[in-house]
Amino acid sequence: MNMIRSKRFIYLATGLLLLAIVLGGCSGNNLNPIDPQKPTVPSTPGKPAEMSDVVITYNYGESDKVQLSANNITLKVGQRLILQPAKGLTKNTRFSSSGGPNFFGDYLQQQEQQPTGKIVFIAKSPGKGKLQVIPNTSESNRATDLWVTVQ
Structure with missing residues (x-):
């Protein structure tokens, strides 16, 4: 009989310990996920936030x-x-x-392209566009799509 009480006590203590760990781990203030795709712009109270450039690097x-x-x-x-x-x-x-409905030029306008391969676009109207980045100008089987949503 004493052994049954001992096992019950161990099970109860283990259950309470697990419950305390789960509840203790969920009560923190650091639960807000960070979305790395959305750039943040620091702002000062009373001043409007300025828009920052978004830089995408490509490689192959x-x-x-x-x-x-x-x-x-x-x-x-x-x-x-x-x-x-x-x-x-x-x-x-x-x-x-x-x-088509995702034509990049409907939502973003090319501003400049430099000999270094750098290209600049400015968002001109709300919508969603797709731009293919094609290596060596012709290897479309190795291309990757860049999706941009303009709000």
């Missing part, structure tokens, strides 16, 4: 797909998107968007 090797530092971002109208090659990438890269 001899046989792999294009890799983007982010491939699904959100911009505000008037905000700039800058696409730039990774350090050391000197190959020719083509950017393409075909017509």
Whole structure:
């Protein structure tokens, strides 16, 4: 009989300990997830927040797909998107968007392209567009899509 009480006590103590750990771990104030795709802009009370540029870096090797530092971002109208090659990438890269409901040019306007492969767009109207980043200007089987939502 004494052994049964001892087991019950151990089970009860273990259950209470697990309950305390679960409840103690869930009561913290650090439960807000951070979305790395949405840039944050510091603001001062009383002053409007200024929009910051969003910079996406692209890179690829001899046989792999294009890799983007982010491939699904959100911009505000008037905000700039800058696409730039990774350090050391000197190959020719083509950017393409075909017509249809996700035509990049309907929502973002190209501002400038530099010989370094850096290209700048400005968000001009709300919507969602897709831009293909194509390595070596013609290897579409290795391309990656960049989705941009303009709010």
